[in-house]
Amino acid sequence: MSKQRLAPLVTKLFLIPxxxxxxxxxxxxxxxxxxxxxxxxxxxxxxxxxxxxxxxxDKTRSIKVEFTSSVNNEGPWDFHPAQPSMMIHxxxxxxxxxxxxxxxNKDLVSQSIPSVAPITAASHFKKTECFCFTEQAFKALETxxxxxxxxxxxxxxxxxxxxxxxxxxxxxx
Amino acid sequence: MNxxxxxxxxxxxxxxxxxxxxxxxxxxxxxDIGTLYLLFSxxxxxxxxxxxxxxxxELFKPGLQLVNPDFFNQMxxxxxxxxxxxxxxxxxxxxxxxxxxxxxGAPDMALPRMNNWSFWILPFAxxxxxxxxxxxxxxxxxxxxxxxxxxLQTGASFPMLIFAVHLLGISSIMGSINIIATIMNMRAxxxxxxxxxxxxxxWFITAYLLIATMPVLAGAVTMLLTDxxxxxxxxxxxxxxxxxxxxxIFWFFGHPEVYILILPxxxxxxxxxxTFARKPLFGYSxxxxxxxxxxxxxxxxWAHHMFTVGLAVEAELFFMFAxxxxxxxxxxxxxxxxATMWKGSxxxxxxxxxxxGFVVMFTIGGFSGVMLAMTPVDFQYHDTYFVVAHFHYVLVxxxxxxxxxxxxYWLPKWTGHMYNDKLGRIHFWISAVFVNILFFxxxxxxxxxxxxxxxxYSVQFADFNMISSxxxxxxxxxxxxxxxxxxxxxxxxKQATDIVWEGAKGLEWTLSSPPPYHSFxxxxxxx
Numbered sequence: 001m002s003k004q005r006l007a008p009l010v011t012k013l014f015l016i017p018x019x020x021x022x023x024x025x026x027x028x029x030x031x032x033x034x035x036x037x038x039x040x041x042x043x044x045x046x047x048x049x050x051x052x053x054x055x056x057x058d059k060t061r062s063i064k065v066e067f068t069s070s071v072n073n074e075g076p077w078d079f080h081p082a083q084p085s086m087m088i089h090x091x092x093x094x095x096x097x098x099x100x101x102x103x104x105n106k107d108l109v110s111q112s113i114p115s116v117a118p119i120t121a122a123s124h125f126k127k128t129e130c131f132c133f134t135e136q137a138f139k140a141l142e143t144x145x146x147x148x149x150x151x152x153x154x155x156x157x158x159x160x161x162x163x164x165x166x167x168x169x170x171x172x173x
Numbered sequence: 174m175n176x177x178x179x180x181x182x183x184x185x186x187x188x189x190x191x192x193x194x195x196x197x198x199x200x201x202x203x204x205d206i207g208t209l210y211l212l213f214s215x216x217x218x219x220x221x222x223x224x225x226x227x228x229x230x231e232l233f234k235p236g237l238q239l240v241n242p243d244f245f246n247q248m249x250x251x252x253x254x255x256x257x258x259x260x261x262x263x264x265x266x267x268x269x270x271x272x273x274x275x276x277x278g279a280p281d282m283a284l285p286r287m288n289n290w291s292f293w294i295l296p297f298a299x300x301x302x303x304x305x306x307x308x309x310x311x312x313x314x315x316x317x318x319x320x321x322x323x324x325l326q327t328g329a330s331f332p333m334l335i336f337a338v339h340l341l342g343i344s345s346i347m348g349s350i351n352i353i354a355t356i357m358n359m360r361a362x363x364x365x366x367x368x369x370x371x372x373x374x375x376w377f378i379t380a381y382l383l384i385a386t387m388p389v390l391a392g393a394v395t396m397l398l399t400d401x402x403x404x405x406x407x408x409x410x411x412x413x414x415x416x417x418x419x420x421x422i423f424w425f426f427g428h429p430e431v432y433i434l435i436l437p438x439x440x441x442x443x444x445x446x447x448t449f450a451r452k453p454l455f456g457y458s459x460x461x462x463x464x465x466x467x468x469x470x471x472x473x474x475w476a477h478h479m480f481t482v483g484l485a486v487e488a489e490l491f492f493m494f495a496x497x498x499x500x501x502x503x504x505x506x507x508x509x510x511x512a513t514m515w516k517g518s519x520x521x522x523x524x525x526x527x528x529x530g531f532v533v534m535f536t537i538g539g540f541s542g543v544m545l546a547m548t549p550v551d552f553q554y555h556d557t558y559f560v561v562a563h564f565h566y567v568l569v570x571x572x573x574x575x576x577x578x579x580x581x582y583w584l585p586k587w588t589g590h591m592y593n594d595k596l597g598r599i600h601f602w603i604s605a606v607f608v609n610i611l612f613f614x615x616x617x618x619x620x621x622x623x624x625x626x627x628x629x630y631s632v633q634f635a636d637f638n639m640i641s642s643x644x645x646x647x648x649x650x651x652x653x654x655x656x657x658x659x660x661x662x663x664x665x666x667k668q669a670t671d672i673v674w675e676g677a678k679g680l681e682w683t684l685s686s687p688p689p690y691h692s693f694x695x696x697x698x699x700x
Contacts, residue, residue: 005358006284006358009354009357009358010350010354013354013384014350016381016384016385017346017385017387017388018388020384020385020386021392022392023389023392024389024391024392024393024422024425025392025396027389027418027422027425028396028407031418035415038485072410072411073322111412119485168410170409170410170411171411172411172412173404
């Protein structure tokens with residue numbers, strides 16, 4: 001009961017909530033690392049075009065890639081893919097485009113966030129070039145074509161016959 | 174509910190300082206602070222209950238009749254926040270303050286001044302939280318789980334919500350550190366860990382859960398605050414964040430939190446059942462280990478609240494099986510309580526009725542919990558009234574009944590007055606009947622697909638909702654009887670004996686009823 005015994009104990013006990021407050025914040029990078037490693041949450045990888053060109057093309061397999069788009073929070077945009085879907089072979093590089101129109105009479109900046117389903121395919125779906133890598137600035141009422149170049153690697157599981165690539169367009173504040 | 178009502182026997186010099194206004198503000202006495210916590214909790218129980226009755230009145234029949242939908246959403250959000258943070262948690266902390274020192278033979282809590290502070294933060298936090306009802310845009314209405322992006326649409330009350338949560342967290346962290354320090358440092362000679370009463374054990378473990386998880390909640394709500402006002406993007410996809418991550422962080426706190434709300438109840442029931450079965454608790458050490466196992470498992474099951482967000486199948490399997498594993502130590506506890514009663518010389522005074530009611534109805538809530546743990550069926554039950562029925566079964570006839578059992582068990586010790594046991598038994602029976610009328614039909618509503626947190630519903634749900642609302646009003650008004658019994662017992666009553674209950678065992682019963690203001694100044698020696 002003496003103060004000497006109490007003070008170090010209470011100090012140690014106070015360190016627990018302080019550490020756990022930090023742990024709450026540490027969950028943010030841990031979460032991102034975890035999602036990137038596992039491909040969870042539709043997180044997809046980037047790949048250089050040199051690497052993409054070295055992949056073996058598997059002409060015996062065809063996979064349907066579907067494109068969907070949505071605008072977050074009913075923002076002032078028209079945003080849609082140029083084609084609803086395409087057939088691809090694993091290992092071959094393809095390019096498709098999305099159209100976006102800024103409907104407001106002032107300059108806006110957009111950020112598009114990709115998601116790939118199913119989860120098992122997400123880590124095999126790799127982009128060499130994408131408008132989602134950076135913010136896109138739009139002049140007032142500007143319409144633009146935005147390309148995506150991607151490759152699905154050969155290791156994609158055999159039961160995957162359809163992959164959906166979805167973009168949500170956010171207005172940057 | 175004023176403080177003056179608490180102490181009556183002025184002629185007894187053991188009764189502490191006179192009732193001046195400052196006495197209750199400056200007190201560092203664990204019994205005073207326990208009383209303050211318990212009375213505060215009783216008041217908030219009625220505030221939260223009133224909100225529940227507004228919800229059930231609106232749901233009495235289909236269509237929108239009494240309140241507008243936004244106010245309905247404010248009521249569901251505030252009812253949860255008030256009941257969890259201002260009613261149930263302070264009640265348990267109050268019981269801990271009152272009972273832990275006199276159960277382990279300590280003269281007071283280890284850090285009496287901090288104890289005073291832990292309590293007096295609460296009224297301020299609750300004023301901040303409840304006054305959100307009157308600010309521009311009304312109270313938070315996005316659900317107590319505060320999911321972004323919805324919660325970020327909250328109006329002027331948003332920062333008030335965040336700071337109230339911060340203050341409540343600070344209060345419970347300080348209270349928990351005090352409890353751990355008391356238990357580790359202040360036990361009477363010979364009171365080894367494995368001789369501690371189970372209520373002390375369960376609170377010891379609960380306190381660790383609190384100091385490990387409340388800071389995580391504080392971090393999560395701070396991220397919400399900076400997302401809304403300071404341009405960070407923790408949960409905003411536009412800036413590279415992810416709203417689902419909030420759910421992970423929130424439930425990393427939230428699932429241990431539900432055990433914070435039930436472990437002390439396990440402790441209370443483990444004190445009461447042996448007393449009225451006149452047998453020692455069956456499987457004491459297995460109870461301790463079961464409590465510790467539940468606490469450990471509570472940290473690795475959080476994503477069962479999020480089965481429908483699009484987890485990987487492997488993750489869903491892991492969280493499903495880990496969740497079902499909790500049924501094992503919980504089952505150990507339930508069987509131990511039943512085995513304690515087996516062949517005991519049982520009597521059914523009010524505390525025992527509430528304790529047995531707890532065992533039966535908490536187990537019903539546990540079973541629906543196992544159903545919800547199954548990922549495939551959870552896709553059907555998610556966000557329906559089945560979930561509402563499940564957690565109300567474990568929290569109302571679970572946690573709240575245990576708190577009432579504790580009050581009926583120790584009230585004669587605290588006040589020195591015996592209450593009218595017949596009134597107490599009547600209170601039990603009407604509560605037990607109405608609580609089932611209130612919550613049992615909600616299982617059927619949920620299985621039939623009625624979503625939670627919606628002020629209107631399709632006509633096929635009308636009958637069960639009407640029954641449920643009748644149960645709600647019956648249950649709500651029967652709690653006035655509880656308030657009457659408690660307050661009238663504080664004021665007067667037949668002098669209680671020191672032991673109060675024939676079969677009671679433990680240090681608290683060796684003290685007079687009421688105990689002297691300063692007890693165990695000389696610590697007893699436990700053999």
